[in-house]
Amino acid sequence: MNFGFSITPSSTINLDKVDRTMFEHLHEIEPDVYKCMACGSCSSTCPAGRFSGMSVRKVILALQRGREKEAAGMLKGCMLCGKCSMVCPRGINTRHLILSICRIYNKEQQ
Amino acid sequence: MKENIVIIGGGVAGLEAAARLIRLGYSPIIVEKQDHLGGHLAEWHCLFPDMTPASDITAHLVGEVSDANIFTSTEILFINHLKDSYNVMLSNGISIITKVILFTTGFRLFEASRKEEYGYGIYNQVITNRDLEHWFNTGEDARISSKPMEAVGFVHCVGSRDEKAGNAQCSKVCCITAVKQAIEMKKKFPEAMVYCFYMDLRMFGKKYEDFYISAQRDYGVRFIRGRVSEVSENIEGKVVVKAEDTLAGKPVRVTLDLLVLMAGMVCNPDSTKVASMISLQTDSDGFLKSKDNIMDITSSSRSGIFYAGACTGPKTVPETLAEARSAALDIHNFIESL
Ligand SMILES: Cc1cc2nc3c(=O)[nH]c(=O)nc-3n(C[C@H](O)[C@H](O)[C@H](O)COP(=O)(O)OP(=O)(O)OC[C@H]3O[C@@H](n4cnc5c(N)ncnc54)[C@H](O)[C@@H]3O)c2cc1C
Ligand code: SF4
Ligand code: SF4
Ligand code: SF4
Secondary structure, three states: OOOOOOOOOOOOOOHHHOOOHHHHHHHHHOHHHHHOOOOOHHHHHOOOHHHHOOOHHHHHHHHHOOOHHHHHHHHOOOOOOOHHHHHOOOOOOHHHHHHHHHHHHHHHHO | OOOOEEEEOOOHHHHHHHHHHHHOOOOOEEEOOOOOOOHHHHHOOEEOOOOEEHHHHHHHHHHHOOOOEEEOOOOEEEEEEOOOOEEEEEOOOOEEEEOEEEEOOOEEEOOHHHOHHHOEOOEOOEEEHHHHHHHHHHOOOOOOOOOOOOEEEEEEEEOOOEOOOOEOOOOOOHHHHHHHHHHHHHHHOOOOEEEEEEOOOOOOOOOHHHHHHHHHHOOOOEEEEOOOOEEEEOOOOOEEEEEEEOOOOEEEEEEEOEEEEEEOEEEOHHHHHHHHHOOOOEOOOOOEOOOEOOOEOOEOOOOOEEEOOHHHOOOOHHHHHHHHHHHHHHHHHHHHOO
């Protein structure tokens, strides 16, 4: 029977099921990752963001929500120019953070 | 009563404490650096959340201390700690021996030109919250044209919540001040688009949330969640603001006739300078350190030295008044116990 619509998988972020191991590992190396207040200064100033979708703010959020694939997709657009580190009002060394994310999450995937 | 009481700073806190001490029978001495009383309140136009004229409150407070000994345009040269009292030397040559000193030295507004990316002092269309109050009061500001404005923006948290600027603390009053000023601009220019760029909105006080709802519902002020990252000027002489609209997850840019920076409240160097003469400590936020931040806000770590108002952290006028009254009572009890 065709009701004229189809059921798509739920887009709910189920925090009960998020695997936090990797994010905790990241936090050990980059304690400041918890300090992000999602102000968007990094994304707004990023020269690559508009074309590639890269946003440090969104990467941090995605990783916290267990959406590693989304984060990995965004990170490909980063040129490691460090502009975001200069504007972060919480003083997070975002460039260093990006490098640590790439290292940790790449290792896990191998 | 013979006991001397020296009050350093003739703003809201100093004036109210003096008035209460006079009613208790003392003759306090107010030392004010500027040539007039009232502190920052003397610069403001209307006060949130009821749009009370600031000049009414200042006039009332100044009227209450007509019997006090007031030294304006006077600074503290030094303070010596004697055995059980203090010797306060003033710039007008007078020295006072006292057992009681009340610090009501207030705050200082963050120097907005330090956030270069916002263009204060570079672009004419960028002003501060203080400049806007001045314009409301006097109608004079060469940077503001008399033509109707099409778009006005407010940047929250300028020099506050900013580790790069060395001020991690929230200034507390600027969210509600932005709402107030946005409404005032809408009243002047009903056709204008008015935007507030915020990270979090702190509507903590009585009727603040109502004021915010009114800004949205009755005046159509637009609130955009994102911190402004850059400001530049276009060829028509307007300013272009860039931010991320974090709720939409997209970059935003908007062209404005006027951009108002909500400069924050930071510790007053005039306050710490005098405090250091008698080795009083500052707290981790740079403001003067109370004996206890819950139980004893108005006491210092030293006997006979008291605090009231914004010298210990960002405060509203009613909070400052309440502390000034509380400090006056503490001083009265202290003198009784001598
Ligand atoms: C833009 C803006 C708008 C605001 N609007 C409102 C509002 O609408 N409603 C509200 O409730 N609050 C408002 N506030 C907060 C309000 O300004 C403060 O609560 C109030 O000014 C605190 O009073 P105070 O006496 O502690 O300090 P201040 O007003 O800073 O007064 C301190 C005084 O001490 C003097 N002084 C300092 N050091 C020395 C020294 N070493 N020797 C001699 N004198 C000295 C100074 O010259 C000054 O006169 C606003 C704040 C800002 C930044
Ligand atoms: S380092 Fe990467 S994320 Fe940061 S501003 Fe440069 S390109 Fe953008
Ligand atoms: S600038 Fe810093 S605090 Fe703001 S969203 Fe980016 S990482 Fe988070
Ligand atoms: S009161 Fe609002 S504008 Fe002021 S520092 Fe706090 S969050 Fe920022």
